[in-house]
Structure formats: structure tokens, C-alpha cells
Amino acid sequence: MTDQEKSLNQLYQKDIARKDWCPGCGDFGVLKALQKALVELTIPPHQVVCVTGIGCSGQIGGYINCNVIKADHGRILPLAHGIKMANKDLCVLGVGGDGDGVSIGMEHFMLTPRTNIDITYLILDNQRYSLTTGQTSPTTPQGTKTLSHPKGVTDEPVNPIVAALAAGATFIARTFAGHVNQSVEIIKAAITHCGFAFINDFSPCPTFNKINTHDWFKEKVFYLKDKYPDYDTKDKIQAYTHAEKKDEFALGIFYQVEKPITEPDKPLVDLELEGIDYNDLLEQFM
DSSP, X not given: OOXXXXXXXXXXXXXXXXOOSOTXXXXXXXXXXXXXXXXXXXXXXXXXXXXXXXXXGGGGGGGSOSEEXXXXXXXXXXXXXXXXXXXXXXXXXXXXXXXXXXXXXXXXXXXXXXXXXXXXEEEXXXXXXXXXXSEEOTTSOTTOOOSSOTTOOOSOOOOHHHHHHHHTOSEEEEEEXXXXXXXXXXXXXXXXXXXXXXXXXXOOOTTTOSSSOHHHHHHHEEXXXXXXXXXXXXXXXXXXXXXXXXXXXXXXXXXXXXXXXXXXXXOGGGSOOTTOOOHHHHHHXX
């Protein structure tokens, strides 16, 4: 680690809250990978805005020293979109859970990628609503018995990778919280991608998900680049094929293409504020 990286690493860990995730939570691995990626990309904390959601994953904003905005449930992407439009020079990250992103936030997840706004969105997927003690989430496998479905889940789970492909994201990847070093490289690729980048991370919950554990994932995951050296990340059909597999789970970059991005003609931070009459606004909202 260079001196610059050491300095940035200390900055990202300065004055953070106590990490109160359960021992063994996959979110620890995601936090470490995200912080390491930002350090290796030499992006200083004051240039990063992290928009976080509700639930266990939403706590990540308290454990990394950068600009953080806590979004309402399911509203990560509209906030992240607005921030990037206001100041395109910022590194804008969205971090939320499967319940946050593909349940109440599904509308935004299906619409925002079409704009190809230059932001990075991570869903920390533990297949449960864990903060509220383990109810079924949209990604819970069919047949799983949970607190809210004691006889087993009847619905087919949402596949975030398939959804992102359908929504038009220009960078789509999957990571596993137990593989920190590999996740660092994928997160770096997402952040440096010019356009909407999506990462679905398998982040096991050791408290309320005793099925999809770290060991369970380790036996079932593989990396696309290792198993398929000729894999073409521009081939959307190939990406769909691997995303839909249920007996094993591909990790790495599924899909990446370059398309025009959405950005403001004149960022809001550059607009002149002099000569604006705020009286009508003050009367309306105060």
C-alpha cells in the first residue's frame, strides 16, 4: 500500500460508528471491499457520496467516513440520480438490500438504468428481511420456510441480475461477500465504468438465514472468467443464460457496454444563486 493509499484508508475509517452487524454478517466483507476499492482508486472521501437504504445493509453509511445520505425505504436511486445531476464530478454510490431494492424500490430499479446515469448501485442480497427478524424477501428461494412463510415461500424469487439486464443497465456484475479481494476488483470496474453500474452481492445473514450460508455459497459459486475464458461481456443473451442458472451461481461481470450517459448541460452547483427571489418558496414551505 502506498503512502497515499494509507492516508486515504485512515480517512475512510475516521470517526465511524460502531459496527453493530451480527458476527459473521456478509456486510462486513462488502464494507471492506468497498472501502479498499475507493482507496485503490485514490478517490478522497469528500468526493464520494454514499446513498444508503433501510435495513442491515443501510447501516454501511455509518461505517465509512464519506458523505452519506440515508434514503427512505426504496428511494436510493432517485436520490443518487439527483445528486449526480447536481454535481457530476462526485463519485455517487447507492448501497441497499434486496428488500429495499427489488421490493418497494423495484420501480426505480427498472427505470433508472435506462437513463444510464453515471452511478454505481450495490444490492447486498441476503434473501431475507433480516433487520425485522427474517421475513421472506423478494429474493428468498421458492419453498424456503421463513418467519412470514412458515409453510414455505410459494412465489418464484426475483433475480436482480435478470432484472438489471431487462432494465438496460450498462454494467452488471455479481459478487460474494466471502471473496473480498475479487469483490474489490469488480467494484473498481463498476465505479470506473461510464454509466449505470449494478452489482448484486451475495451477503449471507448468519442469524436469520441458516440455509444460504457462507459455506453454502462457497460450494456453488464460480467466476465467469475462470470457467469460460471466452465469455463475451457484450453478449446479453449469454448473460441471461448464466444469470438464470439455479444449481450454481456465476460471479464476475455479466454484461458491460458503452452507451451515452445522462448528465446535465449545466450542473446545479454551477448555477448562479444571486438575484433569485425565495419569498414564494419560504411562504409555501415554512
